Amino acid sequence: SRSINLAVIPGDGIGQEVVAQGLKVLSAVLPQDVKLETKEYDFGARRYHATGETLTDADLEQLKRHDAILLGAIGDPSVPSGVLERGFLLKLRFAFDHHVNLRPSKLLPGVATPLAGQPEIDFVVVREGTEGPYTGNGGTIRKGTPHEVATEVSVNTAFGVERVVRDAFARAQARPRKKLALVHKNNVLTFAGHLWTNIFNKVAEEFPEVTTEYMHVDAATIYLVTQPERFDVIVTDNLFGDIITDLAAAISGGIGVAASGNINPSGEFPSMFEPVHGSAPDIAGQGKADPSATVLSVALLLRHLGYEAEAARIEEAVSADLAERVGKPARTTDEIGDTLAVRVAG
Amino acid sequence: SRSINLAVIPGDGIGQEVVAQGLKVLSAVLPQDVKLETKEYDFGARRYHATGETLTDADLEQLKRHDAILLGAIGDPSVPSGVLERGFLLKLRFAFDHHVNLRPSKLLPGVATPLAGQPEIDFVVVREGTEGPYTGNGGTIRKGTPHEVATEVSVNTAFGVERVVRDAFARAQARPRKKLALVHKNNVLTFAGHLWTNIFNKVAEEFPEVTTEYMHVDAATIYLVTQPERFDVIVTDNLFGDIITDLAAAISGGIGVAASGNINPSGEFPSMFEPVHGSAPDIAGQGKADPSATVLSVALLLRHLGYEAEAARIEEAVSADLAERVGKPARTTDEIGDTLAVRVAG
Ligand SMILES: CC(C)[C@H](C(=O)O)[C@@H](O)C(=O)O
Ligand SMILES: CC(C)[C@H](C(=O)O)[C@@H](O)C(=O)O
Numbered sequence: 001s002r003s004i005n006l007a008v009i010p011g012d013g014i015g016q017e018v019v020a021q022g023l024k025v026l027s028a029v030l031p032q033d034v035k036l037e038t039k040e041y042d043f044g045a046r047r048y049h050a051t052g053e054t055l056t057d058a059d060l061e062q063l064k065r066h067d068a069i070l071l072g073a074i075g076d077p078s079v080p081s082g083v084l085e086r087g088f089l090l091k092l093r094f095a096f097d098h099h100v101n102l103r104p105s106k107l108l109p110g111v112a113t114p115l116a117g118q119p120e121i122d123f124v125v126v127r128e129g130t131e132g133p134y135t136g137n138g139g140t141i142r143k144g145t146p147h148e149v150a151t152e153v154s155v156n157t158a159f160g161v162e163r164v165v166r167d168a169f170a171r172a173q174a175r176p177r178k179k180l181a182l183v184h185k186n187n188v189l190t191f192a193g194h195l196w197t198n199i200f201n202k203v204a205e206e207f208p209e210v211t212t213e214y215m216h217v218d219a220a221t222i223y224l225v226t227q228p229e230r231f232d233v234i235v236t237d238n239l240f241g242d243i244i245t246d247l248a249a250a251i252s253g254g255i256g257v258a259a260s261g262n263i264n265p266s267g268e269f270p271s272m273f274e275p276v277h278g279s280a281p282d283i284a285g286q287g288k289a290d291p292s293a294t295v296l297s298v299a300l301l302l303r304h305l306g307y308e309a310e311a312a313r314i315e316e317a318v319s320a321d322l323a324e325r326v327g328k329p330a331r332t333t334d335e336i337g338d339t340l341a342v343r344v345a346g
Numbered sequence: 347s348r349s350i351n352l353a354v355i356p357g358d359g360i361g362q363e364v365v366a367q368g369l370k371v372l373s374a375v376l377p378q379d380v381k382l383e384t385k386e387y388d389f390g391a392r393r394y395h396a397t398g399e400t401l402t403d404a405d406l407e408q409l410k411r412h413d414a415i416l417l418g419a420i421g422d423p424s425v426p427s428g429v430l431e432r433g434f435l436l437k438l439r440f441a442f443d444h445h446v447n448l449r450p451s452k453l454l455p456g457v458a459t460p461l462a463g464q465p466e467i468d469f470v471v472v473r474e475g476t477e478g479p480y481t482g483n484g485g486t487i488r489k490g491t492p493h494e495v496a497t498e499v500s501v502n503t504a505f506g507v508e509r510v511v512r513d514a515f516a517r518a519q520a521r522p523r524k525k526l527a528l529v530h531k532n533n534v535l536t537f538a539g540h541l542w543t544n545i546f547n548k549v550a551e552e553f554p555e556v557t558t559e560y561m562h563v564d565a566a567t568i569y570l571v572t573q574p575e576r577f578d579v580i581v582t583d584n585l586f587g588d589i590i591t592d593l594a595a596a597i598s599g600g601i602g603v604a605a606s607g608n609i610n611p612s613g614e615f616p617s618m619f620e621p622v623h624g625s626a627p628d629i630a631g632q633g634k635a636d637p638s639a640t641v642l643s644v645a646l647l648l649r650h651l652g653y654e655a656e657a658a659r660i661e662e663a664v665s666a667d668l669a670e671r672v673g674k675p676a677r678t679t680d681e682i683g684d685t686l687a688v689r690v691a692g
Contacts, residue, residue: 075533081532081533081536081539081543082532082533082534082536082539082540085533085534086533086534086536090534113462114461114462114571114572115460115461115462115571116459116460116461116462116463117462133479133498133500133534133535134534136536138499138500138535138537138538139537140537140540140541142504144544145504146504146505146508147503147504147505148503148504148541149501149502149503149504150502150503150537150538150540150541151499151500151501151502151537151538152479152499152500152502152535152537152538153484153497153498153499153500154479154484154497154498154499154500155495155497156495156496156497156498157493157494157495157496158488158491158492158493158494158495159492159493162492185585185588186427186428187421187427187428187431187432188428188431188432188436188479188480188585188588189479189484189498190427190428190432190482191484191485191486191496191497191498192484192496192497192498193427193428194428194486194496195486195494195496197427198490217589218588218589218591218592218593219592221567221589221590221592221593221596222592222593222595222596222601225460225461225571225593225596225597226460226596226600239531239534242531242534242563242564243563243564243567243589244567245564246564246565246567246568247564247567247568247571247593249568250567250568250571250572251571254572255568
């Protein structure tokens with residue numbers, strides 16, 4: 001019989017509320033024969049304040065035993081900027097080699113977008129997750145003096161770039177339009193840019209059916225708002241991916257519905273699924289948070305574990321629910337979760 | 347009697363066409379007592395193919411003698427990516443210490459925007475121009491092998507950050523709303539991020555009337571499309587500035603109207619003014635390019651040289667011209683230039 005052994009990290013702020021709905025929908029969608037085991041972990045601001053720890057080696061050992069991880073959100077104004085981001089979120093992505101950071105953008109029917117004319121948006125960004133300017137390389141000298149110098153080193157390897165580019169080509173190949181755009185800034189960041197561009201062009205030869213294009217990251221932000229229908233799959237560096245996926249979320253319904261997967265394709269380590277939004281401390285505990293992004297992240301999780309039909313059912317449920325919302329009074333986090341659970345069970 | 351000694355660099359593609367209009371409008375707007383001298387320089391792809399040179403020390407010596415520089419666009423598909431960008435454009439910005447890269451965004455009446463609901467957009471981005479990931483620091487080992495490693499080093503100094511932050515505060519102070527946002531990614535790029543944030547907070551104490559906020563660059567792309575009216579002045583790093591000003595241009599009328607100034611505030615070196623758009627080789631020579639961005643760059647140039655009334659006349663003329671276009675057949679580059687020249691002379 002089948003089973004899913006899930007690590008659950010609600011985290012800070014609205015994390016608790018949205019993860020509760022994600023689990024509700026997950027339980028509802030799973031066939032009876034699938035045994036769901038969950039273990040909750042208390043990472044985030046509370047743990048940091050209590051112990052000074054963000055993510056220990058022992059924590060990683062425990063997390064490693066799960067099939068996948070569902071994360072709510074990490075971050076709180078009481079913790080200095082960077083401590084939890086670098087000490088927990090990025091540490092986990094790096095430790096578990098989550099090199100494919102998958103972020104789909106689809107403007108669902110009836111969903112509001114800041115763009116005029118309700119364009120067709122249906123693309124997925126494959127963001128590299130373990131290299132680039134995110135490695136924490138760099139440093140500071142003469143800190144706090146008028147002679148301070150701070151550096152940040154973007155590290156890019158053929159190994160790291162090729163595997164994510166290959167993953168993106170395979171995804172493009174599997175989609176009806178078979179289009180892949182490389183987004184970088186190879187006219188300025190020439191060292192990293194040439195590495196990315198050369199590998200992209202080399203791997204392209206193995207995928208003759210995939211139509212490719214190259215686009216500078218600055219130009220990509222223009223096309224995302226003027227011609228978003230142009231995109232099918234985008235592959236890009238860790239930092240550029242961070243930036244353009246927030247923009248992508250904004251144009252395709254907002255971060256309330258933006259899901260993501262931090263994927264280790266080999267399965268050597270568990271993959272982690274999380275909404276793109278943060279912990280939103282300003283609305284935490286008020287039942288105002290939209291759990292759709294977390295629920296859609298659960299769909300990505302199920303697809304990753306091979307439950308394609310269940311993933312699709314969740315996506316259809318969220319889509320139908322969003323379409324039904326139009327013109328109706330706002331529901332609570334819990335009510336949305338309940339509605340979705342009923343829909344997917346149906 | 348007054349005089350302006352201008353270096354003119356038409357450059358590649360549509361550069362020639364749009365610069366011609368910029369000069370036409372400049373001549374028309376200047377009072378009779380101002381003597382305008384121009385000298386044209388042939389930089390760009392043609393010169394590179396003919397001589398292998400992009401910008402020599404002798405060129406810099408000559409350019410240095412001018413009061414300001416008007417640039418059309420540099421770049422051509424026949425030249426490998428990065429050669430003209432690093433070898434000319436960035437070399438010039440660095441050599442002449444253009445540390446204030448000024449990019450205003452204003453959605454003028456009647457101008458189309460991809461955003462729904464015609465929001466009020468009127469902000470200016472102060473982009474650092476001589477540091478960050480643009481320094482060309484970094485390198486490649488084992489090039490072309492499966493073990494290639496490419497690095498890009500972002501270099502940030504207290505000196506470089508403080509002067510541009512100070513410039514941005516002064517600009518915010520001089521504007522009616524007196525708001526300044528620092529855009530960075532200090533939760534991930536913690537070395538550079540803390541330098542920027544600390545200096546920003548320190549300088550803020552000297553400008554108690556200026557309301558400040560901090561925003562991550564990814565979040566900034568969201569607000570630019572969902573609440574662009576929120577912004578007044580933004581100060582940011584070279585690369586983040588590159589990315590968000592293309593997005594800013596896209597939402598406020600497109601790169602056809604986006605002007606920029608590469609400013610050396612001390613006046614030690616001439617400042618350079620250029621449209622944000624590139625050389626657009628696909629439409630070059632067809633009279634299709636909109637010269638408005640170049641003409642608005644001429645306004646920034648005049649303001650920089652102390653001709654405030656003339657700068658304002660140009661901006662009013664472009665604004666009126668854009669409003670008149672609505673529903674009319676497209677005019678040629680030349681016709682738009684002629685119309686604007688008549689307007690500013692009026
Ligand atoms: C919180 C932060 C470290 C993170 C990132 O920059 O990757 C977030 O913005 C994201 O996109 O998941
Ligand atoms: C052409 C390129 C080097 C340049 C930059 O990245 O600064 C351009 O995009 C700009 O914004 O002026």
